[in-house]
Amino acid sequence: MINNFLFAIDDIFSNYKKFIAGFLQIMVTFIFFAIVASKVKSLFMISYIEKNMVIDNEVYTFMNCIPADIGTVINDEEKRDKLINLWKEVSSDDMLASYGAKIYVADNESKITINDARYAQSGIAKKNSLTADNRSLKLEVTANFFDIFSLKGNFVPEYKEVFSTGEDDGVTPVILGYSFAKIYEIGDSFKDEKDDEYRIIGFLNKDSYYLYPSSLSGEPVDLGGYVIIPAKLDADEATDVCRLIDGIYVISNTPDYCDYVQRRMAEEELFTLDVRSFTYELESGIEYLKDGIKVNGFLGGIVCAFAFMGLVGNLVQYISDYKREFAINMLCGSDKAGIITRIYVQVLLLVIFGIIPTVILYGKSVELMCTVVFAIIFSLGIMAYPLILIRRFTIEEMLKRGTE
Amino acid sequence: MLIEMRNIRKVYEQGDSTCEALAGIDLKISQGESVAIMGPSGSGKSTLLNIMGCIDRATEGEYYFDGKEVNDYSDGERAKLRNEYLGFVLQDFALIERYTVKENVILPLKYSKKIKKEAREARIDEVLKLVGIEEKKEQSVLKLSGGQRQRVAIARALVNEAEVLLCDEPTGALDKATGREIVNVFEELNKKGKTIVIVTHDPDVAAECDRVIKIVDGRVE
Ligand SMILES: Nc1ncnc2c1ncn2[C@@H]1O[C@H](COP(=O)(O)OP(=O)(O)OP(=O)(O)O)[C@@H](O)[C@H]1O
Numbered sequence: 001m002i003n004n005f006l007f008a009i010d011d012i013f014s015n016y017k018k019f020i021a022g023f024l025q026i027m028v029t030f031i032f033f034a035i036v037a038s039k040v041k042s043l044f045m046i047s048y049i050e051k052n053m054v055i056d057n058e059v060y061t062f063m064n065c066i067p068a069d070i071g072t073v074i075n076d077e078e079k080r081d082k083l084i085n086l087w088k089e090v091s092s093d094d095m096l097a098s099y100g101a102k103i104y105v106a107d108n109e110s111k112i113t114i115n116d117a118r119y120a121q122s123g124i125a126k127k128n129s130l131t132a133d134n135r136s137l138k139l140e141v142t143a144n145f146f147d148i149f150s151l152k153g154n155f156v157p158e159y160k161e162v163f164s165t166g167e168d169d170g171v172t173p174v175i176l177g178y179s180f181a182k183i184y185e186i187g188d189s190f191k192d193e194k195d196d197e198y199r200i201i202g203f204l205n206k207d208s209y210y211l212y213p214s215s216l217s218g219e220p221v222d223l224g225g226y227v228i229i230p231a232k233l234d235a236d237e238a239t240d241v242c243r244l245i246d247g248i249y250v251i252s253n254t255p256d257y258c259d260y261v262q263r264r265m266a267e268e269e270l271f272t273l274d275v276r277s278f279t280y281e282l283e284s285g286i287e288y289l290k291d292g293i294k295v296n297g298f299l300g301g302i303v304c305a306f307a308f309m310g311l312v313g314n315l316v317q318y319i320s321d322y323k324r325e326f327a328i329n330m331l332c333g334s335d336k337a338g339i340i341t342r343i344y345v346q347v348l349l350l351v352i353f354g355i356i357p358t359v360i361l362y363g364k365s366v367e368l369m370c371t372v373v374f375a376i377i378f379s380l381g382i383m384a385y386p387l388i389l390i391r392r393f394t395i396e397e398m399l400k401r402g403t404e
Numbered sequence: 405m406l407i408e409m410r411n412i413r414k415v416y417e418q419g420d421s422t423c424e425a426l427a428g429i430d431l432k433i434s435q436g437e438s439v440a441i442m443g444p445s446g447s448g449k450s451t452l453l454n455i456m457g458c459i460d461r462a463t464e465g466e467y468y469f470d471g472k473e474v475n476d477y478s479d480g481e482r483a484k485l486r487n488e489y490l491g492f493v494l495q496d497f498a499l500i501e502r503y504t505v506k507e508n509v510i511l512p513l514k515y516s517k518k519i520k521k522e523a524r525e526a527r528i529d530e531v532l533k534l535v536g537i538e539e540k541k542e543q544s545v546l547k548l549s550g551g552q553r554q555r556v557a558i559a560r561a562l563v564n565e566a567e568v569l570l571c572d573e574p575t576g577a578l579d580k581a582t583g584r585e586i587v588n589v590f591e592e593l594n595k596k597g598k599t600i601v602i603v604t605h606d607p608d609v610a611a612e613c614d615r616v617i618k619i620v621d622g623r624v625e
């Protein structure tokens with residue numbers, strides 16, 4: 001066994017150019033596969049969200065709070081005041097009630113640093129946010145957010161009240177994604193970079209998703225790595241109001257309320273808002289994902305087919321070149337299984353090297369697991385024909401010189 | 405009895421046609437014997453040697469090696485037999501040309517636990533000395549003459565303490581004088597107790613053996 005492994009390594013070094021070419025092909029194949037897997041996963045997540053969302057009517061969002069506009073509004077004192085006043089007017093409970101609209105907030109514009117050794121050592125931040133820094137993703141929501149997305153978990157009984165009103169001692173209540181459950185327990189507290197204190201009042205279950213629709217790319221958010229705190233955006237701050245406009249979701253059976261806000265914003269020459277329904281967002285997201293699957297699947301399929309044929313061709317060539325050597329090894333005491341091992345180890349190494357970029361890109365994830373399964377099947381597929389070839393040969397045939 | 409064959413048949417099938425290379429061979433070879441196998445071209449000598457060497461399987465018949473029926477052995481068991489009991493010396497030497505002499509000779513040891521890792525080097529020196537090419541140890545096989553290459557093949561056949569040397573026209577690719585030297589090596593080995601089976605066309609080679617088995621049309625004559 002170890003022998004055949006060493007022989008395989010030796011053969012790779014003797015044919016390293018082909019090995020590198022094969023590696024590149026396999027690498028691209030696997031990346032495409034992982035991309036497709038990721039989009040399929042997103043589709044599943046979207047349908048999961050769709051199935052589990054608890055809303056009687058439609059959800060509307062304001063889009064297009066264009067950054068260029070923000071600058072002109074925020075930097076102009078007069079406009080700034082206008083914005084704050086207008087927002088107070090339209091977001092008042094009375095106004096909402098008169099339109100029969102309800103709202104929830106989900107704002108994920110910022111990140112949070114948890115100043116805690118356990119957290120720093122756990123590597124959670126890196127894993128979840130895919131950023132080099134040590135911060136985790138933060139989501140600021142209103143308490144009804146959990147109901148709307150049917151988010152379940154392990155919470156303190158009165159978590160909704162605590163979440164709406166805050167703790168008496170000024171500590172911010174926080175609900176964490178499931179990945180934090182490894183290092184924390186309910187009741188634990190930690191501080192952020194500004195030395196503000198947070199107390200954990202619950203953990204979400206695995207498979208907690210929500211949709212942040214503004215991108216239209218239909219990428220659902222896995223809340224597993226999120227730090228969720230009560231929305232504390234300050235309606236007296238113009239920058240916060242801008243984020244509110246982005247992060248507010250209006251539950252209503254008509255777009256009237258949103259149209260009204262949109263009209264008022266235009267009248268006051270503040271923002272040009274776009275109103276979109278969640279249904280539209282979902283559908284366009286699904287379309288986008290499906291297109292992505294088609295395009296990537298097609299390209300990946302082509303690359304895969306070329307890689308497959310190329311690699312099988314290389315293997316057949318290699319076997320033909322090394323036939324006599326295999327036969328000599330068999331004379332000296334190897335069996336066919338040994339020779340097959342020698343060949344398969346090379347394919348396996350190729351596949352292992354080829355999957356490394358996918359590991360780097362996707363980390364420990366469903367996408368990676370799917371790709372690993374695919375890689376194993378792919379490697380067996382590549383081996384199929386060479387295996388038949390080797391099985392057919394007898395030692396005396398293989399000993400003969402020349403090519404057939 | 406070291407080798408005993410009963411009614412060994414070998415039929416090659418090629419598409420619709422079949423070719424009976426061996427048509428019922430009975431033979432016995434005892435430990436320490438030297439046997440020449442002679443016969444016209446195509447009579448089945450190599451086929452017989454291949455079956456004897458567990459390189460190929462008989463279509464029919466019984467083959468006892470050291471009292472055990474080996475025709476039905478698994479692939480792995482036959483490989484072990486080749487590795488530990490049988491040594492091959494073939495007309496075209498069957499050496500790996502990109503390897504050095506040592507790398508060739510060590511091959512059987514890599515598939516065996518018989519000789520410990522630490523003892524391998526000494527064992528290789530020993531067999532190379534036995535066949536008289538100890539100074540070529542680190543040389544590439546490509547730089548050797550035919551006679552020297554055949555000595556490497558013999559060294560490799562001996563290195564794992566094989567009982568039997570199976571030789572298919574070992575002098576066939578060598579000139580008369582070199583062939584003679586190789587035969588002398590076989591004689592030496594036979595004196596030391598090795599069993600030697602040589603397929604040959606050369607009556608002079610056959611004359612050096614204890615016994616000659618003549619094969620015609622796949623049968624012992
Ligand atoms: N792999 C094979 N497939 C089909 N027929 C074969 C095969 N090997 C040998 N034969 C046939 O079997 C018969 C015996 O062949 P074998 O090689 O044993 O003869 P041989 O006595 O060694 O001849 P030579 O003296 O020329 O080496 C021949 O008719 C040959 O054509």
Ligand SMILES: [Mg+2]
Nearest residue numbers: 449450451572
């Ligand atoms: Mg022959």
